[in-house]
Amino acid sequence: MSSYLLSRLFQTVVTLFVMSVLVFVGLYMVGNPVDVLLSPMATPAERLEIIRAFGLDRPVWEQYLVFVSNALQGDLGNSFIFNQPARHLILQRLPATLELAFTALAMGLVLGIPLGIWAGLKPDSFASKSVMAFSILGFSLPTFWIGLVMIMVFSVQLGWLPASGRGDTVDLFGVPVSFLSLDGWSHLLLPAFNLALFKISLIIRLTRAGVMEVMQLDFVRFARAKGISEKRILRVHVLKNTLIPLITVIGLELGSLIAFAVVTETIFAWPGMGKLIIDAISVLDRPVILAYLMITVVMFSVINLLVDILYSIVDPRVRFEGGSR
């Protein structure tokens, strides 16, 4: 187990390194932030001074080395436009993004799995066909468009739910969260559902396929022949075998939920880190872009690790041996 964790840690470090080089070189080639930021009234002397202050006058490899040595000490640089540590800016917003992503994931599981099982058990019924039709819509319509339609219907026309923001937050261990207050939930509902829609559809389809496949297998027939109740067959035999592929996909999808939250956050003015990165890219605020990507890579790696551990719990045949699974 420990050698497995060590090799995973090594993988993460390599990923971080490759990622940082790619992003750094990419950003360097995109353009000089000073041209975007500086007012035309500034003299060349002032311009040079700012370029020096930001360290942009040094060759790219030197800038990179400075970045790496600072990063190793936990300093990801100061945002050019906020003049605040980029790490602080991002971590300040991380809870909002995570709350949105996890709520969306929970919605996906709570709605997706039962609907998927149902659709898998009674594939020919009208209700099951409706569920499948819904899932096709969830797959094919773009998130931002659905988000706007939801705002138009539920906030503007019906006036049931607020269109934007986080509402009243309650501090949970010093972290502000929305899901503990009614007002918070009213703000959370639309964006989370918007983000979850694609996942719900995906989970419905996966569960349905899994259930339909497992129901045909010999051990289910055998269990039936033994006279075990349908409920128990479903709960113990079918569900457990369906869950294995599902966990892998959900783990991967949690990562994409956090990444795709950018779109939803922008539409619903949700104060998460996705909004920050969009603004940072448009003004080439390099430290914020870099820090965001670094933190995201770390998060992805941790999630993947957790998924692997969970996997071994559900399926005891999976063992941690060296770097292989």
Next chain:
Amino acid sequence: MRIIAAAVLAASVVFLPLTATARDLTVGLSASATSMDPHFYVVGPNSAMARNIFDGLVNQDAHQQIQPALAESWERLDDITWQFKLRTDVKFHDGSDFTADDVVASISRVPVAATNSPSSFTPYVRAISEVIVVDPHTIRIVTDGPTPLLLNNLSRIAIIPASQGETSTEEMNRGNGVIGTGPFRFVSWTPDAEIVLERNDTYWAGAPEWEKVTFRIFSNNSARVAAILSGDVDLIENIPTADTRRLEDSTSINVIKATGNRLMYLHMDQDREESPFASGPGGENPLLKPEVRRALSLSINREAIVDRVMDGQGTPSGQVVPEGYFGYDAALTVDPYDPDRAREMLAQAGYPDGFTLTFHASNDRYPNDSRVAQALGQFFSRIGVRTSVETLPGSVYFSRASALEFSFIMGGAAVETGEPSGVLGPLLETYGEQAGQGNRGRYSSPEFDGILGQARATLDDDEREMLLKKATEIAMGDLGIIPLFFLDNTWAAKGGLTYEGRSDGYTLPYYVSAE
């Protein structure tokens, strides 16, 4: 305990009439202030937010003309010495009195706050060589030469209490020491999400109507519109052009428009014999010829662009400042749309069959910039200039434009000084160490430079205005830039709320009032 509760109840009954009239205002902004330090970064959202919390010695009004603020009057003692009489009845949010020492501290803090600033306030204090305290309510400012724009520059410098003269930007961003004399006091700030202010009951120009103001940031256009439609906010700025007509038709929403100070213009390569993206039959740069530039300007139907592409949110222009500004010249009319004349002029200039041109523009920096660029490309094609249009994200576009990688570009410049020299200088003065830093077309006219320089050193307003008009006339005659139109500033307010639109686009709740 019960007694206290009863007392609180009694007190609240007594104050009920007062709290019933006090109201809160929620404003949807399109961009976030990046700092609470008013001396850190010269950028629209920061300057607008600073105006809510701070005052300058003088302030700019809705048309960017100078009005007395913390200085109630001023006089010029000689060409380089200005004396300001300060208000005596002003208190800072922390309760301290406003005096001359605070002015000295504020001006000296500018270079301190410039550390790590992407665009600092130092250009505004560059000309100030000395600030002398005459008495607690009189101050003398000595400049290193005649500086007619001194008042304009001072309007940009927020006055902070002397006790905060050494406070760092980091400290202010944490919310410590954000103390001014403005209509609202600072309460809290979450970068890119929310800013909360509350009423300054002792504001020297009269307490604001709003008890508490919450600014929320909606950088996405549709989200901002949805927020006002759903009633989440009371007022939004920058209505996306596509939604203007719809909001105008809505009976529960007031749309407010004002001609803005941002000029959209075209820069053309005017100093290279061969240009990377413009070439005539012999490979030469056709943009060097003034006739060609005029032909291009005549080929543009500015009215149509404003009306169709901008949904009416613009004002066509033939010069660099909008009407009502110091230095506006009524004689400089907008070039009419005349494609026949344009073709004729092209033929006279030696291009009867036109030439090839690639036109570059940004696609995320100004409202509808890429669509305006497409429309312009079509107008040029109609007079025989084989134009292809390439639009790029601002983050890539501006560095490449500054490096002169393009031949023909579109830009937008804000007239922040309330008069023409603030645009004429950066965009049209001959490029050099101290001048023309935004002159990406490298237009150069010694005559123009001379007159502009003269205007900068002329303190007499009438004479200066005359010189500025003359300089504008020369630059527009040569078409050093082709002016297109001024972007309108727009706001949408809930029914029952009014706001006087501003040319600088600032959203200032002090001037929002309930009918």
